[in-house]
Amino acid sequence: MQIDQSETSLPLDSAASAEKHLRELASEQKTRKKWLLVQPASNTSMMVDSGTVSMPLNLIMVSTLAGELFDVTFIDERIGDTVPGDLSEYDVVAITSRTLNASKAYAIGDHALGQDKTVILGGVHPTMLHEEAGEHCTSVVYGEIESVWTELATDVILGSMKEVYRAETLKPMETMRRPDFTHALRSKQAKKYSALIPILATKGCPVGCNFCTTPTIYGKSHRSREIDLVLDEMRYHQERLGKKNVSFSFMDDNISFKPKFFTELLEEMAKIGVRWNANISMNFLHKPEIAELAGRSGCDLMSIGFESLNPETLKSVHKGSNRLDNYGKVVSNLHKNGIAIQGYFMFGFDNDSEESFQLTYDFIMDNQIEFPVFSLVTPFPGTPYYDEMKPRLRHFDWDKYDTYHYMFEPTNMSGEKLLENFVKLQREVYKGRSIMRRMKGKPLNWVWFVNYMMHRFTKKLTPEMYL
Numbered sequence: 001m002q003i004d005q006s007e008t009s010l011p012l013d014s015a016a017s018a019e020k021h022l023r024e025l026a027s028e029q030k031t032r033k034k035w036l037l038v039q040p041a042s043n044t045s046m047m048v049d050s051g052t053v054s055m056p057l058n059l060i061m062v063s064t065l066a067g068e069l070f071d072v073t074f075i076d077e078r079i080g081d082t083v084p085g086d087l088s089e090y091d092v093v094a095i096t097s098r099t100l101n102a103s104k105a106y107a108i109g110d111h112a113l114g115q116d117k118t119v120i121l122g123g124v125h126p127t128m129l130h131e132e133a134g135e136h137c138t139s140v141v142y143g144e145i146e147s148v149w150t151e152l153a154t155d156v157i158l159g160s161m162k163e164v165y166r167a168e169t170l171k172p173m174e175t176m177r178r179p180d181f182t183h184a185l186r187s188k189q190a191k192k193y194s195a196l197i198p199i200l201a202t203k204g205c206p207v208g209c210n211f212c213t214t215p216t217i218y219g220k221s222h223r224s225r226e227i228d229l230v231l232d233e234m235r236y237h238q239e240r241l242g243k244k245n246v247s248f249s250f251m252d253d254n255i256s257f258k259p260k261f262f263t264e265l266l267e268e269m270a271k272i273g274v275r276w277n278a279n280i281s282m283n284f285l286h287k288p289e290i291a292e293l294a295g296r297s298g299c300d301l302m303s304i305g306f307e308s309l310n311p312e313t314l315k316s317v318h319k320g321s322n323r324l325d326n327y328g329k330v331v332s333n334l335h336k337n338g339i340a341i342q343g344y345f346m347f348g349f350d351n352d353s354e355e356s357f358q359l360t361y362d363f364i365m366d367n368q369i370e371f372p373v374f375s376l377v378t379p380f381p382g383t384p385y386y387d388e389m390k391p392r393l394r395h396f397d398w399d400k401y402d403t404y405h406y407m408f409e410p411t412n413m414s415g416e417k418l419l420e421n422f423v424k425l426q427r428e429v430y431k432g433r434s435i436m437r438r439m440k441g442k443p444l445n446w447v448w449f450v451n452y453m454m455h456r457f458t459k460k461l462t463p464e465m466y467l
Contacts, residue, residue, distance in 0.1 A: 018150045025157045026069045033091040033156060034071045037063055037183070040095065040104040041077035044402040053078045055184055057198040057251050058123065058145075059096045063183040065149050066094075070156075074183035079192040083108055087115045092156060096123040097133070099380055102398040109136035118161060120152075124213050125398070128382025130164055142166035143217050144203070146176060170218070173203060173225040178233050196249040196277070197237055201230045201265060205254040207281065211377075211385040214253045222257045227265050234274050247300070250278035259284055266297040277301040277342075286326040288333050295337030301371075301447075302334060303342040309359040313351040331367045340370040340447050346403075347422055348377035350411040357421040364429055368438045370447045372429055375403035376422065376466065406466045419463035430458040 039056045056076060063072050073090070075081040087093060093112040097105035102125045112119045113136070122141035126133035130140045139161045141148060147167035155161050179198075184190065202225070204218040237246050255278050256262045269276070275298045282304060284290055294302070306327065308314055334341055345360050364372050378401055379386040379393065392408040395401075409415045428434060435451045442448070 015150070018154070022069075022150050022154045022157075025154060029157065032069070032071045034073070034089060035066050035092045035094060036073050036075065036083075036087065036090040037066070038083055038093065038095045038105075038108055039076040039078060040097065040101045040108060042098075042101040042402065043104060043399040044100055044404065052192055052194045054196065054249065055181065055193045055198050056096065057179060057200065060179045060181060060184055060198075061177075062094060062096070062122070062145055064177055064180040065145065065153070067180060067183060069153055072183050074186065076184065076187065076189075077104075079187060079189040081187055081189060083111075085111075087112055087117055090117060092118045092120065094120040094122065095137075097121060097125045098123060099125045099128075099398050099401040102126075102133075106133075106136040113137070118156065118159075124217060125381070127217055128213060128380065134163055138163075140164045144170065147171045170203075170221075170223065173200075173223045174229070176200070176225060176229075178229075178236065194249075196247050198251045199230070199233060199248045200251050201225055201227075202252045202255050202257070202261070205257065207254065207257075210388075211379060211383055212253075213380055213383060216382060218253065222254065224258065224261050227261070227268055230265060231268055231272065234269070234272060238272070238274070244273035245275055245298075247275040247277075250276060252278065254279075254281050256280050256283065256285070256290075259290075263290070263293060266293050270297040274298050275300050277303065279303045279305075281305070282326060282330050285330045285333065288336075291330075291333035291337045291339065294334070295339055299337075299339050301340040301342055303344065304330070305344045306363075307344065307346050308349065308352075308356070309363055310349070310351050310356055313349045327363065328367060331369070335368070338443075340442070342371040342373060343369040344373050344375065346375050346377050347425075348407065348410055348418055352410050352418070353412045354417060354421055357425045361425055361428060365434065365437060368440070368442075370439065370442060371450055374422065374426055374429075376406055376418075378403045378405070378407055404466060416463070419466050422466065423461045423463055426458045426461060430454045 037059055039059050059074070059076075063074055066072050070092070075083055077083065093108070095105045095108050105121060105123075105125070109119045109121055118139075119137040120139050120141060121133045121137040122145055126137075126140045127142050130142055133140050139152070140163065141152065142164055143166065145152070147170050148165040152165050184193070203223045204221050205212070205214045206220050206222055234246070234248065237248075238244055270293070277300050280302050285302075285304075309327075331341060343364065347356065363369075379389040380401065389408055394407055395405060406415055406419060410418060429438075430451065432455065435455060439448060439451060
């Protein structure tokens with residue numbers, strides 16, 4: 001069951017009344033309750049939490065909201081922070097979770113429950129499997145926290161928690177506060193965060209790919225912030241860091257879905273001198289003027305889910321925005337404007353064959369894709385694809401839901417052949433000669449370094465690592 005996808009929230013008088021009541025309760029607190037916010041690391045053996053990691057924007061939004069009413073401590077295990085064994089100084093332990101770190105999140109939740117703490121679990125996995133998550137916490141936040149915050153915070157103060165906090169409607173993004181990075185940056189390990197500043201301009205995606213969790217988390221409507229608010233946030237970070245060319249990473253699921261909004265945002269960004277990257281769909285990147293505008297507005301890199309070179313595969317996963325006859329045009333347009341491409345390719349679909357790997361290799365090399373990323377098809381819990389594939393799944397160990405483990409045997413090839421070709425493709429693409437061919441004529445920047453690291457990593461790969 002999905003959240004109501006409309007953009008309307010509570011009637012203004014009801015929302016205002018609830019917010020006023022919360023403020024009154026907060027002002028009456030003799031001492032502010034103490035929250036411990038936790039970003040767990042994953043247990044996967046692959047390179048998920050290695051090196052520099054992105055600042056966790058979703059948890060930063062929780063700290064932004066909670067910090068106005070409560071005392072907040074921010075822990076990110078991915079950068080080396082540790083969750084204390086003794087939680088006696090905290091009233092609330094709030095943990096965010098994806099599927100690949102769910103077992104870690106559950107262990108932390110169980111540990112906190114054992115010390116009689118109020119435990120809140122949120123994020124993608126608890127939303128998709130809220131009944132399972134409920135066994136390891138006091139309360140589950142279903143979907144985005146902004147749309148349930150007033151109710152949740154009120155209940156925390158009153159000490160009367162519900163099992164699930166689920167919004168009937170999603171709040172418009174105009175009400176979204178500017179994220180406060182203070183709590184995250186207090187860590188002694190904060191230097192391990194990427195220099196890219198995460199930012200949001202939109203939420204939701206109407207496309208409806210059957211393997212995607214976004215419609216359940218953020219709805220199938222496409223909500224957007226006012227452009228001035230996005231620009232104000234960028235200018236704030238320019239002032240905070242004392243420079244113009246600050247680099248931002250849009251965390252939107254589909255920032256380009258509404259062309260008018262997207263192009264207006266880029267036109268304004270072109271005036272303030274920032275750099276940026278984003279995940280983006282290909283629904284209109286084949287138009288040269290869009291790529292030109294993206295380059296002019298400071299785009300360094302676009303992450304594009306090519307997914308497959310097989311039209312039947314694209315059709316089977318409802319990836320309607322991907323048209324094979326546009327692939328080369330999209331790449332050419334971006335490269336002409338100095339924009340690098342992080343290209344995502346998935347293997348293990350029923351329509352895949354050994355030929356799929358050769359087609360992908362040829363496309364990557366012929367089009368000089370700077371940073372190819374390869375994954376194995378992973379049906380995530382709560383999605384239509386998971387329900388369809390559940391009888392065939394080899395694993396229900398959430399640690400292995402990292403897109404790097406072999407989940408099911410495709411129809412047209414054995415699992416052994418799938419993994420053999422999967423390893424071979426990665427090694428071939430990241431061989432020294434291949435890197436030089438793909439990166440020929442490219443500026444010497446961090447993308448070269450990523451290729452070097454991937455060269456070292458892929459040399460060690462074996463099919464057994466993916467079992």
